[in-house]
Amino acid sequence: MLKIFNTLTKTKEFFEPINKNKINLYVCGVTVYDLCHIGHGRTFVAFDMIVRYLRHTGFKVKYVRNITDIDDKIILKSIKNNIDINVFTDLMIKEMNKDFFALGILAPDQEPRVTDYINDIIIMITKLIKNKHAYINYDGDVVFSVDSDHNYGKLSRQSLKSLKSESHIVFKNIKKNPLDFVLWKKSKKEEYSWDSPWGKGRPGWHIECSTINSTLFHGLVDIHGGGSDLLFPHHENERSQSISFDKNSKINFWMHTGVVIINNQKMSKSLGNVYLLRNILKDYNAEVLRYFFLSTHYRHPIYYSENNLKQAYNSLKYLYTALYNTNPYANVEAGKNFVLDFYNAMNDDFNTPRVFSVFFQLANRINIFKKQNMLIANQLSFVLQSLANCLGLLSQDPEFFLQKKSMLDKKMIKKIEFLINKRDIARRYKSWKEADKLRHVLMSLDIILEDLPNKTIWRKK
Numbered sequence: 001m002l003k004i005f006n007t008l009t010k011t012k013e014f015f016e017p018i019n020k021n022k023i024n025l026y027v028c029g030v031t032v033y034d035l036c037h038i039g040h041g042r043t044f045v046a047f048d049m050i051v052r053y054l055r056h057t058g059f060k061v062k063y064v065r066n067i068t069d070i071d072d073k074i075i076l077k078s079i080k081n082n083i084d085i086n087v088f089t090d091l092m093i094k095e096m097n098k099d100f101f102a103l104g105i106l107a108p109d110q111e112p113r114v115t116d117y118i119n120d121i122i123i124m125i126t127k128l129i130k131n132k133h134a135y136i137n138y139d140g141d142v143v144f145s146v147d148s149d150h151n152y153g154k155l156s157r158q159s160l161k162s163l164k165s166e167s168h169i170v171f172k173n174i175k176k177n178p179l180d181f182v183l184w185k186k187s188k189k190e191e192y193s194w195d196s197p198w199g200k201g202r203p204g205w206h207i208e209c210s211t212i213n214s215t216l217f218h219g220l221v222d223i224h225g226g227g228s229d230l231l232f233p234h235h236e237n238e239r240s241q242s243i244s245f246d247k248n249s250k251i252n253f254w255m256h257t258g259v260v261i262i263n264n265q266k267m268s269k270s271l272g273n274v275y276l277l278r279n280i281l282k283d284y285n286a287e288v289l290r291y292f293f294l295s296t297h298y299r300h301p302i303y304y305s306e307n308n309l310k311q312a313y314n315s316l317k318y319l320y321t322a323l324y325n326t327n328p329y330a331n332v333e334a335g336k337n338f339v340l341d342f343y344n345a346m347n348d349d350f351n352t353p354r355v356f357s358v359f360f361q362l363a364n365r366i367n368i369f370k371k372q373n374m375l376i377a378n379q380l381s382f383v384l385q386s387l388a389n390c391l392g393l394l395s396q397d398p399e400f401f402l403q404k405k406s407m408l409d410k411k412m413i414k415k416i417e418f419l420i421n422k423r424d425i426a427r428r429y430k431s432w433k434e435a436d437k438l439r440h441v442l443m444s445l446d447i448i449l450e451d452l453p454n455k456t457i458w459r460k461k
């Protein structure tokens with residue numbers, strides 16, 4: 001049975017959905033003011049793997065990932081670029097989806113944009129004010145009162161008292177408690193805003209996720225995810241708002257991914273220390289990036305380096321090479337213990353590094369049987385391929401992957417195939433010198449040839 005580490009209890013707990021077999025899963029999505037980086041790739045590939053596995057094991061999953069399309073940084077950037085904010089966010093969303101698609105991330109079932117939920121946000125804030133969980137401060141902003149929730153700090157395991165003493169900034173005139181956070185920000189001047197009972201303004205960041213969860217899931221969430229950077233204050237605030245709005249609401253499992261770190265800092269748009277997904281995908285097959293992410297457990301941080309990507313490529317190449325020249329063939333009896341090890345690892349809080357060691361053992365066996373018994377090699381190849389497919393891996397034709405076809409332009413592929421064809425003709429006429437010369441030309445292009453009885457196949461070094 002599946003166990004998931006729950007940030008709320010800091011333990012691995014047996015997972016059971018609130019409604020039998022149907023899972024409501026929510027992940028905090030991107031604030032769309034720039035292109036996506038590999039930090040986003042890490043978090044969303046992790047949840048993609050989780051959703052794929054949950055579905056594979058028979059659960060129905062409703063996967064919702066929001067889009068923050070209103071925020072100070074979005075407004076600033078659209079002004080700076082002199083572009084209408086809606087045109088700008090539409091463009092950024094399009095680019096985000098292009099990158100996620102290229103990375104093989106399945107689209108969520110719903111991708112709600114915050115600006116489509118302004119009315120629901122206003123309804124939620126109105127109730128929070130009515131029930132004394134929120135108030136209007138001297139600046140005219142609506143603010144959540146953290147003192148109104150005696151469990152504030154429960155998720156991030158911090159007491160209100162210690163949090164208060166850590167907060168050095170005195171907001172005495174503006175807020176009752178320095179930790180109180182904005183639910184509705186009053187417009188100071190002519191800026192992008194909506195009408196509300198509290199005047200023109202726009203929502204604060206945290207309220208959007210509570211509102212979307214309340215609207216789309218009626219407040220019943222099985223799994224709520226995001227990067228560990230969001231644990232405090234975003235998720236703490238979200239938990240507090242949701243429960244204060246509706247005491248019957250539930251978020252059963254909080255899941256947090258470790259963040260991608262570069263030079264000891266979290267990779268993030270605002271720090272500008274990013275490697276863009278699209279740039280990495282120019283040089284590496286999308287599965288290499290996926291393998292790189294999943295070779296570290298989803299809860300651990302990832303230290304990005306080109307070297308680590310190369311290692312991921314080599315590991316994946318090893319697996320594809322094992323599948324190469326096999327005819328995967330299903331047989332329920334084949335590789336039973338590998339299958340069992342796979343499910344045991346996945347059911348242990350999605351332990352993908354352990355899964356990868358199972359894949360390696362399988363690949364070793366396939367390599368041995370390729371020399372002894374092709375039927376068993378084919379059956380084990382089927383096991384390897386189908387298990388890896390559950391995680392969005394080994395889904396390409398091995399020859400295609402090994403040839404790095406997706407990385408080469410059409411002209412280059414044509415040139416390689418032309419040279420191979422020429423060499424084949426030379427070999428047919430026993431012009432060994434000419435054939436050798438052509439092999440060397442191909443080697444200088446980093447192309448490795450393998451002569452099979454009926455054809456020559458190639459792959460990029």
Ligand SMILES: Nc1ncnc2c1ncn2[C@@H]1O[C@H](COP(=O)(O)OP(=O)(O)OP(=O)(O)O)[C@@H](O)[C@H]1O
Pocket residue numbers: 027028029030031032038039040042043073225226227228229230257258259260261266267268269270271
């Ligand atoms: N470096 C990272 N590693 C892993 N996940 C990340 C990283 N950066 C962002 N995320 C996750 O991606 C989602 C969207 O993040 P967001 O749009 O805020 O990105 P960001 O680069 O941190 O932007 P900003 O710098 O404006 O805060 C969140 O779930 C967040 O936890």
Ligand SMILES: [Zn+2]
Pocket residue numbers: 027028029209226234238
């Ligand atoms: Zn959120």
